[in-house]
Amino acid sequence: MENEKLKVGNVPNLRFKGFEEEWESKKLGEVATVSSGGTPNRAIASYWNGSIPWVSTGLINFNFINKVDEYITEEGLDNSSAKLFSQGTLLIAMYGQGKTRGKVAMLNIEATTNQACGAITTNKNILNPLFAFQNLTKRYDEIRDLSNQGGQENLSAGIIKGIEINFPKIPEQQKIASFLSLIDERITTQNKIIGELNVLKTTVAKKIFSQQLRFKDDVGNDFQEWECKNLQDVCTIIGGGTPETNKIEYWNGDIQWFTPTEIKSNFVSKSERTISISGLKNSSAKLLPKGTILLTTRATIGEVAISLEECATNQGFQSLVVKKNYNNVFLFNWLKVNKYELEKRVNGSTFPEISKSEIEKIEIVTPCLEEQTKIANFLSSIDQKIQTEKQILELLEKQKKYLLQQMFI
Known part of the structure; x- marks a missing residue:
């Protein structure tokens, strides 16, 4: 990569070698279609628990959506403003609780959404969806500030269409997106490691406190009864x-x-x-x-x-x-x-x-104090491993944040 800080023009600070053209600037609505979904009537049972995935904003968290919590039927889809979006569609939370508004995700499955999700389908000949996903991820705070002012601060399809996005030619977009996807995969793996360690600790701790697992003293003898x-x-x-x-x-x-x-x-x-x-x-x-x-x-x-x-x-x-x-x-x-x-x-x-x-x-x-101490030390060793893995995750997330700041305009 090359550092472009000394160069002028519409280019990022950090760039792959071989790319020198200035980036183009467009409104998102010029290079993508923006729509939203809907919610079938919950009072009609035949609209729900079908086979069509239905996404709410709670699932949007700078992630790739592979599974959902709720499903609707064909009848529910036909009788509501819900729409079926293809794999690769970008989702942005237009409103939601706490920090939800402004978060983005990408569909890894075909799915419908509720009305609080903005759905962005890019013109793939101009804007790579993975590149757009990383770009909007970097601009979370900026996008939140674009929200309507009022009783509840919301985004709208109009606001999303008006977001200005800078981008290079498709080959450079693909290279940037592929590179950042590798880091995302590492972050996903790291989260999985932490999750598995947490499950391990919970499982082992339950067995210890139910006395299914017992420790022995330093010479191999059983401890006294609890x-x-x-x-x-x-x-x-x-x-x-x-x-x-x-x-x-x-x-x-x-x-x-x-x-x-x-x-x-x-x-x-x-x-x-x-x-x-x-x-x-x-x-x-x-x-x-x-x-x-x-x-x-x-x-x-x-x-x-x-x-x-x-x-x-x-x-x-x-x-x-x-x-x-x-x-x-x-x-x-x-x-x-x-x-x-x-x-x-x-x-x-x-x-x-x-x-x-x-x-x-x-x-x-x-148990006696000696066995308590052995148990405490054993469970603490798992906690220390979890903490070490969390520190690795934190470093990866900092690296990703730095690269987002430097590789985009």
């Missing part, structure tokens, strides 16, 4: 709280203070907001030691993480500090496998919640 306890025998359970938000002296201190939305990984260390010693003393928040298991118990139930340093939480937690002769990583993994034990004890009409007293009564069967 004992049934209540969680209150295994750990001390501590709630949280929120300092008054209008008192600035309670905030931006040195104490990490977590909310349930921050529990997204196995270990946490830095929170989005911090509180001061004064905020801790003048609220129901408690200082939790390093190694505490943070357990979400209000609205979001059963998410867990281990704190890597002293911290506090809001009232959406009941945190677990393990007692002597118990391993926190063992208990953490037990909670992940037995999340249903929490969910079935939930109360609350406004939002779901589980009380400290209910958590304390939960029964847990535990």
Whole structure:
């Protein structure tokens, strides 16, 4: 590849050797047809559960769509505004929840779509669909900004047709698309590796905690039988709280203070907001030691993480500090496998919640500390492998993002 930064004209920063012509600029509507689909009447059973794939925007995620969740019948297709689109059609989410709007996908199957999906069929003599897919992927934020302003920000067929796209001759488009497809395949493989490792860990953990799999001690002898306890025998359970938000002296201190939305990984260390010693003393928040298991118990139930340093939480937690002769990583993994034990004890009409007293009564069967430690170390080794594979995935995604920025205009 050559770097074109010192050259002038309508060319990208990074380019394959042998291509020197300037790129052409057109509106998408000049080089592609843009339409949308529809939804058959759900009240008519004969319109649904047929053999024709039907795509909704939830399936659009910078991906290639090979399977769908719902199918319609020929009768449903004939009696709605749904249309059958060919393999290779680009889909763009015109509206949808959260960050869905503006995402793109390509059909790897013949399928219909709902009305929230824009369907782009390129003139293949002018615009390679894979090249267009990568181009629109790169421009996600830009495309979202084109949305209609109003109560709900949407894209429309008119807006999509008006998107300006720069492109070279077909041979260069094909080379770019093929190159980026190789990276996409590597990313797909990496996601599959991570998925399989997650399934492996879940499967093995279930067998361990049901005692279908047992460890032996360092000389090959069986460990003693597991004992049934209540969680209150295994750990001390501590709630949280929120300092008054209008008192600035309670905030931006040195104490990490977590909310349930921050529990997204196995270990946490830095929170989005911090509180001061004064905020801790003048609220129901408690200082939790390093190694505490943070357990979400209000609205979001059963998410867990281990704190890597002293911290506090809001009232959406009941945190677990393990007692002597118990391993926190063992208990953490037990909670992940037995999340249903929490969910079935939930109360609350406004939002779901589980009380400290209910958590304390939960029964847990535990081995001796030595076997707990062996189990914890074994499951942690799988977690470390998963983390390594996620880091590889992150590097691949960064590489793809860089190339998209440099290889397109």
